[in-house]
Amino acid sequence: MDAGIIIQVVLLLVGFVFLIKGSDFFVDGASSIASILKIPTVIVGLTIVAFGTSAPEAAVSITSSLTGSNGMAVGNVIGSNLFNMLMVIGIAALLSNLLMEKEVLNRDLPFLVGITLLFAVFIFIGGDISNIEGIILVLILIGYIVYLIYNERKAGSMNYVEKPKLTLPKSILFILVGLVGIVLGGDLVVDSASAIAIALGMSETLVGLTIVAIGTSLPELVTSITALKKGENQLVIGNVIGSNIFNILFVLGASSAISRIPVDSSILVDVVFMTLVTILCFIFGKTQDKYDKKEGVILIALFIGYMTFAILRN
Numbered sequence: 001m002d003a004g005i006i007i008q009v010v011l012l013l014v015g016f017v018f019l020i021k022g023s024d025f026f027v028d029g030a031s032s033i034a035s036i037l038k039i040p041t042v043i044v045g046l047t048i049v050a051f052g053t054s055a056p057e058a059a060v061s062i063t064s065s066l067t068g069s070n071g072m073a074v075g076n077v078i079g080s081n082l083f084n085m086l087m088v089i090g091i092a093a094l095l096s097n098l099l100m101e102k103e104v105l106n107r108d109l110p111f112l113v114g115i116t117l118l119f120a121v122f123i124f125i126g127g128d129i130s131n132i133e134g135i136i137l138v139l140i141l142i143g144y145i146v147y148l149i150y151n152e153r154k155a156g157s158m159n160y161v162e163k164p165k166l167t168l169p170k171s172i173l174f175i176l177v178g179l180v181g182i183v184l185g186g187d188l189v190v191d192s193a194s195a196i197a198i199a200l201g202m203s204e205t206l207v208g209l210t211i212v213a214i215g216t217s218l219p220e221l222v223t224s225i226t227a228l229k230k231g232e233n234q235l236v237i238g239n240v241i242g243s244n245i246f247n248i249l250f251v252l253g254a255s256s257a258i259s260r261i262p263v264d265s266s267i268l269v270d271v272v273f274m275t276l277v278t279i280l281c282f283i284f285g286k287t288q289d290k291y292d293k294k295e296g297v298i299l300i301a302l303f304i305g306y307m308t309f310a311i312l313r314n
Contacts, residue, residue, distance in 0.1 A: 005199050008192040015188030016215045019056040022181020023219055027052035028165060029174025035164035036171070053223060053239065054246040056216035058254065059186025064208070065255040069194055070262055071205035072212060073255050074129075077247045078270050079213025081116075084240045085281050086303035088217070088224050092236045093296030095228055100237060100289045108241050109282050115140065115248050116278045120271050123263050129256035137253030144245070189215065205267055209310050237291075244278075266313075273306060 030052070051058070057080050064073035092098055100109075115137075122133045166174060189212060197207040220243050224236040255261060284295050291299075 002199065005196060008195045008199070011188050011192040012196065012211070012215070015185045015192060016056075016218065018181045018185030018188060019059060019216065020185075020219055022178045022183075022185055023052045023055040024178070025174045025181060026055065026178030029171040029176075029178060032164040032166040032171040033168070033175070036168055051246070051250075053219045053243050054251060055182050056185070056189075056219065057247050058251045059182045060189050060208075060212055060216055061251045061255045062258065063186040063190045064204075065259045065261055067190060069190060069204050071203060071264055071267070072190065072193065072208035073261055074252070074263055074267060075205040075208025075270070076212050076216060077252050078267070078274050079209035080217045081244045081247055082209075082270075082274055082277060082303065082306065083213055083217040084220050084244055085277050086299045086306070088221050088240050089236070089281065089291055090296045090299035090303065091221075092224050092228055092233075093291040093299070094293055096233055097293075098233050098236055098291040100285050100291075104237055104241060105285050105289065108238070108245070109285055111144065112241050112245050113278050113282050115245065116275050119248050119252065120275050123268065123271055127265070128263050129252060129261045131257055131260055134253045134256030134258075134261075137249045138257060141246070141249035141253065144249070203266075205264060206310060206313075209270060210307060237285075270310075277302065 057076055060076050061073040064070065064076065089098065118140075119129075119137075122129055126133075164171070193207045193212050194204060196202070196211070197204050220239060223239050227233070227236050227239065252261075281299075284291055
């Protein structure tokens with residue numbers, strides 16, 4: 001292998017480390033500040049934790065959008081959402097039956113299906129994601145968060161983050177260090193992945209759908225496996241659905257609000273596949289209120305088949 005490619009692979013791995021550790025620092029610092037300021041747990045989960053686990057995708061997609069690497073910006077989100085649904089849920093379902101909470105099954109999963117279809121419509125109608133469409137996606141996210149908080153208040157189930165782990169000065173330092181790590185990691189991943197794509201004759205879209213998407217989805221995979229070890233199986237589904245919602249509404253929304261994202265026609269197949277997989281996960285959940293080993297095998301097999309198709313297509 002060429003020495004230049006080896007250097008870029010090392011830089012890519014360093015970028016992933018910066019992204020993931022930066023996300024950890026950010027979440028720890030922000031959660032402690034939320035505890036100090038007595039911010040409800042639901043708001044922390046919907047904003048701080050959701051942003052933390054989706055920060056790698058956000059950093060990569062926004063950086064890609066600003067630098068004109070649009071194929072990577074969209075490919076990263078599609079690949080990430082597919083990895084979350086097919087591999088994270090698939091692996092978790094193989095290890096243990098994943099029970100579905102009523103709220104997730106009747107509210108959050110249908111909402112994910114709806115915004116995935118909306119995203120597909122935006123791309124198929126205009127061939128891009130415009131600034132206005134990006135703003136619409138971000139506004140939908142804000143509306144969704146407000147609706148969830150309203151429901152929590154109405155049900156009288158507002159809980160608060162317990163004793164802060166860090167002091168206020170340390171919390172601020174953690175947030176700043178985390179943000180620096182996220183930004184630097186995003187730059188490194190986009191630059192090195194683009195260089196690898198050019199050197200190997202791969203398209204930016206393929207790199208976004210595969211290498212970058214899997215790398216930026218590592219926080220979701222680690223979080224889900226940790227939740228399984230603790231016996232908190234339902235958290236796996238909530239983590240995946242929340243992350244996928246955030247990826248479409250915030251990551252793509254913010255990226256396209258900053259800079260219009262033209263979409264290459266070759267990625268339309270991937271958009272359709274992501275939409276069908278989201279609907280399939282909804283059907284699996286609705287059928288028996290859980291994901292079992294059989295469905296886990298089907299989801300993993302679909303991911304392997306899709307990766308094979310994506311690589312051969314290139």
